[in-house]
Amino acid sequence: MYSKLNNLKLICIAFLFATVLVSCNNDDDGVQDTEFTLSLNMPSGVENISIKDISIHIKDQSSGAVETITEVTNNSAMVFLPQGTYEVSVSGNIDYDLDGKTKTAAIQGFKESVPLVNMQESASIDLFLSIIQNDFIIEEIFYTGTLSPDGKQYDGDKYIKLRNSSDKILYADGVAIAQSEFMTVEIKKDLAPDIRNDKFAITDLTIVPGSGKEHPVEPGGTFVVAIDAANHKELNSNSLDLSNADMEIFWADLEDVDNPAVPNMIEAYSFQIFHNRGFRSFAIARMPVSLEQFKADHAYEYTWEFVFGEFKIPQEDETFAIPNDWILDAVNLSVESEFLMLPTSPALDSGWTYCGKVDKDPTRYGKSVRRKELGKDIDGNPIFKDTNNSTLDFEAEAQPSLMQTN
Amino acid sequence: MKQFWFILFTVCMQFLWCQKPPLEVLQNRLDATTDFNYNKDAGLVFLRLKDSSSLTSFGTTYQQKSNKTAIHQLSKGGHLYALMAATQLKLEDSAWAFGKAFYKNGEKESIKWNETSDYDKIFPYVMADSIGGDLSFESYGFEGGYLKETNRLIWGLQAKYVAKTAYRTIDPRPKNTTSNMEAQASVSYKVNRKKIAALELEAKRYTQHNAVYFYNELGNPILYHFTGLGNHDNKLKGNKKTAYFKGNTFGAALHVVDRNKSGLFASVAYQYYQLKKTLPTFYNVEAANINQNQIRARLGTNLQAGNHHHAIALETSHRKRTGIESILFAASTLEYVKVGERQSYKQLYSNANLQYLYQYKPKENVALFAKPKFFYYQNETTFTTNFVQREVIAKGGELQLGMLYNPNKKSLLQIQATAIADRKSETNWMQKNTYADPNFTKMMHWNNAVLFANYTQYTIEAKYFFALFSKSVLEIKLEGNLQVFDDFESNKSLQIGVQVHL
8 A cells, every 4th residue: 555655656746747848848830931932024025124123012911011022133033931822013114125225114013812831932923014194194083972961871972083194285085984894802713814914894984075175174184073063062061062073974864963064974884883982993094996896896705703602603794895005094992801803904003092991991981092292393283193003102091182172 | 598497496306315414515615625635627536525415506696897907808897697506416325416507697898809709718819899898698507417436436427518698789799609518527546545546538619609790881890800919810801700619628637636635636637729710701711720738737735733734735737829820812702712821829828836725723613724825927929920929927926814614503604815916027028010000009008018017916705604494504605806906997896696505
């Protein structure tokens, strides 16, 4: 019995020491780094390219941490990053040869999601020459509407403002306004054909009417297209006065109110309703052909796969698409919590801007996105930032400019 | 609720089988040496050894708390009503059955940055928003078991089930339902007349469905999925309003105990806990995993000399919790695919304490005790992806004084007073990058201030038992608690309970 008891004591002491030893064990663990190599695919159609300057932003989609690279070797960059999923955006300037002359152009690239899960990973990103036309730009989009004093949504006071940022008179006749077919908050799986690098697929289209000289806009001047050109303050004290808008969007087949003093946009395709949470992109374009010719030549049929749990259902849709060469300016809109992809080519816009940080953000009402002003030119006209990257070019959640003047 | 009342009724009918007078049974259970030797967290074998008599109890409790100084994720106060019924019945020679049922209803006040229940199980993977609010809750539970003693063995089985729902009736509206199932098996070997060696095994299954709703048609604030130390998963931020948690616990323990509460006693226990978080909105893709290992050990000895009882015990525990986030790739709008994982979160908690018990029985009906304790603990939490680390090292002491007085065969009085002094000897906070949202900086600043604060805590507990009839005892319990901080408002609580023992 005595020896049994002693054994028990020894066992107890042994267990206690074992506990202490196990407790002291502090194995190294943590996040593994991935050696990530990014290859830059230079724009096609140009020769003898040399990079003047480049900025590569690699953003961890989970933590939000951003790694920036400003030097590349042989069109390639290598960096060590924690495992995760990353968004890659590239901007910079290149020199290239055209017709025996050296030209400089801005380049853009964007890749929504790159998973880094192994010790070594590589990816490539296509770069595009920024398309910058010497024509109208989108200066502001007020798409959220306002709230009435009793807290209800008020949609009629939305507008888009264009600016003549050139040094000559521009005519708004024939300028088209379109929203994107695809939303920034969705991914259509196995989209085919994916035409974004060549065309802008549209969900609606309106066109400024006129023979070509009916709507002049002076250098530095603006052109406002309102959903309803009315003094909305009469119905909603939180709203603004759009009765002096240049154009309004009137839906003849819906119960819409027309202001006869303000000309109506041509309803070219579908009903143009500004998504008040900012899920679609906007573009303005000049069509070199008639509307009928455009519809005949630029129909866009595409297929994709709708995934619902275990079910995968093939889908077919059809719409129209505007060639990127016709686009004067484009702005991607989204919300940070929902962003999944760009509906435009990075050549048109490699970023996005927003009102509201989350879907159905209650603070988004009465806010707009406004292009940043860099200063004034010699004539006192504002100079706006335009790098074809809305993330950098626009002030998000701004006070609508027409609300300030009303 | 109907099941609860049925069980309560059934339990009440068992009072006819009571053997010893309840007051005597309670006096044995309340003896300070019983608690010291038979660790409250330990298993079935201790139920057998505490006493072998039948006892049935049912009662009600009310508790009110004010916890203004607490981390944001925990409540700042609240109240609770509880109903309870429990019984231990001797069925035949050397066999016992026991059971318990309870119902609780209450409210937790002012929980912020946490819309998920059972924070101690789920952290750091809570859903959170900047609004928060009060949370109503309701829970019920049942447990039952069986113990059998033979010549050389004592074996037993126990099962337990607890369900809880928590909700809020204004935006943001969490609606959380949890369930917790436990099973325990124990086999003990009688080494000799005094010593028993016991092996206990346990298994638990935990689930929580966590959803947040918003009725405001104009929209809702951002909902975050936290990943640790003020960090969140940007990919899941926004409107991913549901999460599902499923966890398993497995444990084993070895005990050496003494029937007579004399001589050596020891315990060592190991527990493994694993929890998975999935997102129902995205077809149950796995968002995160928790793995936790915990080991505890206790070694002590008793010395009895006449009316004086001395006991000393050394206790240590170590817990390591790691958090692993899934790397998700958006294959389509609602199709998030797990393509990898990364371990970003780690918490290491160690503690050790030395306890001493002195009990003096000047007369048979009076017991006085003093129980000093010295403790040390260290808590280090690290988030590696966006490096943040917090460390707390603390030392302190506790003194408990108590009295158990049986003035006559018809009443019993127990009074206990405890004072705890917790002093932080070292606190560290390191952060590589500031938080993108200043609200997170404010949240962590407050949480750190609370965790780094020194405090002194006073508790007084009084229980008065008196015989109602020949085989029934009424218990009235009063407990007050005051936690005083150096630079913050004090926390207080008050609990009143009434029980009938048969």
